[in-house]
Amino acid sequence: MLNRREWMAGVAASAAVAAMGRVNAGGESASASATFGQDVWTTASPRPEIAPEFTFDKAGGPAGLPSLLIKSDAREGLDGAWTRTFPV
Numbered sequence: 001m002l003n004r005r006e007w008m009a010g011v012a013a014s015a016a017v018a019a020m021g022r023v024n025a026g027g028e029s030a031s032a033s034a035t036f037g038q039d040v041w042t043t044a045s046p047r048p049e050i051a052p053e054f055t056f057d058k059a060g061g062p063a064g065l066p067s068l069l070i071k072s073d074a075r076e077g078l079d080g081a082w083t084r085t086f087p088v
Contacts, residue, residue: 041068045080052078 045051053071061067072078 041082041084043080044083050075050078051080054080054082 043051043054053073055069055071057067057069059066060069068082070080070082
């Protein structure tokens with residue numbers, strides 16, 4: 001059974017993979033650098049002292065694509081997420 005932290009990591013990874021395949025208004029696939037630019041994805045945590053470690057791996061995802069990572073340590077109660085705003 002998945003705990004909350006593992007579930008959140010899976011959701012974040014799924015969102016990142018889904019965003020990599022998005023199509024821009026011109027009908028072209030968005031590049032990995034545009035999709036994963038620091039101005040696109042940001043980190044969030046309720047309080048700095050409970051924030052996990054956030055990292056970006058340029059080739060850590062499926063098929064060597066970029067991935068956003070959230071790493072916890074031995075402390076209990078860490079809480080954080082990668083966030084992104086999408087235009088509607």
